[in-house]
Amino acid sequence: MSSPLHVTVTGAGGFLGTHVVDQLRARGDQVSALADPAACDVRDAAQVTEAIGPCDVIVHCAAVVTIDDIVRPEVRAVNVGGTKNIIDAARRVGARLVYVSSVHALTESPPGVVMQEAENFDPDTVVGGYAKTKAEAAALVLAADDLERVIIHPSGLLGPGDPGATNLTNLVRRLMSGELGVVVDGGYDMVDVRDVAAAIVTACRTGDGCYLTTGDYVTLRQIGRIVTELVGRRRPTILPTWIARVGAIPAEWIGKICGRPPLFTRYSLYTLGSGNRFDSSRARRELHFRPRPVRESLVDMVADLQDH
Template sequence: MYDKYLVTGATGFLGRAVVEELARRDAQVRALVLPDDPYAHLLPEKVRSIAGDVCDKDALASFFADADSRTCVIHCAGIVSVASRPGPKLYQVNVGGTWRILRQCIAHNVGKMIYVSSVHAIPEKPKGCLITEDCKFSPGLVDGDYAKSKATATDLVLDAAAQRLNASIIFPSGIIGPGDVQGGSFTSMAKSFLAGRLPFAVRGGYDFVDVRDVAQGLLACCERGLPGKGYILSGHYATIGRMLQMVGAAANRRYRPICLPLGLARLAAPSYERRSLRAGKPLFFTPYSVSVLGSNGQFSHAAASACFAYEPRPMEETLQDMAAWLLR
C-alpha cells in the first residue's frame, strides 16, 4: 500500500466505494470534495476532505500538498451524462480537470496515478467481436459528447505515462449496485420500476458491473497495474428487460413494463428527453442511451483478470443487493 491516497470525485458512486474500502484498510485518505457537496457527510470520519474541484488550480495545490513518491492519486471525478446536449462543463471537468490533475501528479512525482475512464472511450467493434482495451483513443473514433470527453482525457493520461508518470487506466462498463445515492441512469430506472412508475423500457442491453467489484479492481490496479496500461473492468451482459426481471424477483414485484423495440425507442427518445428536462426528472431514456443499448456490449476483462485477479460477482447478487438497498 501507499502512504497516502488522494481521491477526486470521492462522494460519487464509485469514488465513495473506493474511499470506504480504503478506510476499511486503515489507509490515509484525502478527498477532494466540491464546496457544499450534499453527500460529503457520507464519507468515513477518518477521511480528510479538501474543498474544491478539479478545475480550481488553488484547490488542487492544497489537495496535492506534501504529495510525493509514496502517494497514489485516484482520479474518479468526472461528469457522466447521457444528455444530447450536456453543455461545456462536461469537457471542462472531464478533459480540463484531468489535464490539471496530471500536471500536479508530474510536478509532485507521485508514486501512482489511476484514471477512471469508461468503456465508452473505447472504439466499438462490430457485433459478435469482443472489445478489448488494446486500441487507439481518439474523440473521432467514438460517438457522443460523454464518450468523446473520456477518449480525449484517456489520451492525455497515456501521453503523461509516456513521459514516465506511473499512470494506469481503468475502463468500467455500466456501474450499478447498492449505494447510488445520486441516482445514475439504471438506479433511477430501477427505482421507477419498483414504484410501478416505469411504463416502458427498451429491448436492448449492455454490460453492467457491480460498483464494489470496480472499487476492488481499481485498488488492485493501484498495486499491480502496469504504467501506461489500461484495464477493462466489465461485469456481465444483460438486456434491460432481464435486469428489471431480476430486480422484480428480488423485490417480489410482478409488474413488468412494455419493452419497446430499438427502432421505436429511437423515435420516442428525443421527445422523452425534452419532457424529462422540462420536468426536472432524471435522464435515462435519451437518444444516446438508446444508441448505447443497441451497440456491441461485449467487453473482455481478461487483461485485468490476468494482471490482478479481477473477477466480477454474479449479476443476480448485485441486483438483489441493489433492490434491498432501494427498498430499505
C-alpha cells in the same frame, strides 16, 4: 500485507468514489477524500494545487456522466480540463495516477468482435458527449508516460450505495416503485461497483496501462424481470427500440422543461442497441478483478434502496 499508502481520491462522494474510499480505508491506507467541488473543483488548477498535497497515489474518479449526444462545454471542462489538472498534480507531487475512464472511451469494434484494451483514444471515433470527453481525457493520461499511470475502464455500474442516484440506479428504483412499467429492448455490459472499486484499490499498487473492468452483457428485460420479482411487482412491458427512438427527442425536451432528465435519450438508445462485448481477462489476471453475477448485484442494490 504491503505498507499503507497515502491515497488522494477525487470524486470521493460519487457512486464509485465512495466504494473506493471505503475499501482503501478498510485495508489501512490513509485517504484524502475530495468528495465534491467544494473540496476541490478539478476545473480550477489553483484549487487542485491547494487541495492535493504530497501523496503516493491519486485516484481520479471525478467526472460528469451524461447521456447527452453532444459535448457540452461544462462536461468537457470537468472531464478533460479537470483530468489535465490532475495529471499536472501527479507530476508535481510525484504520485502514481489511477484514472477512472469508461468503456465508452474505446472505439467500438465491428459487430461480433470482442473489445479489448486500447492503445490509443480518438474522440472522433466514439459517439456521445460523455464518450468523446472520456476518450480525450484517456489520451492525455496515456500520453503522460513520465508518470506511473493506470487507466480503468468500467462498464455500467450496478450495486448498493449510490449516493447520487445515477441513471441505472434511477432505473432500478422506478422499476421497484412500479412507476416504470415499460423498458426498452436492448442491453449493455454491467458490473458491480464494489468489484470495480476493488480493482482500483489493487491498481494503486500494481499494474500499468489500460484495463477493462467489465462484467456481463445484460438486457433491460433481464433487469426488469429480476427487480420486479424481488419486490413482487408485475414485469415491465418491452418497448421496441425503434418506437423508443421516435419518442426520444420529445422526451429529451420535456425532461429539460420539467427538470427531470429522461431515462432514455438518443444516445442511451444507441448504446443499448450496440451489443458491445468486452474482454476483461487482463484485469482478472493482473488486478485480481473478480466480477460477481449481476443478479447478486441487483439483489444487494434492491435491498439497499429499500432501506433508504
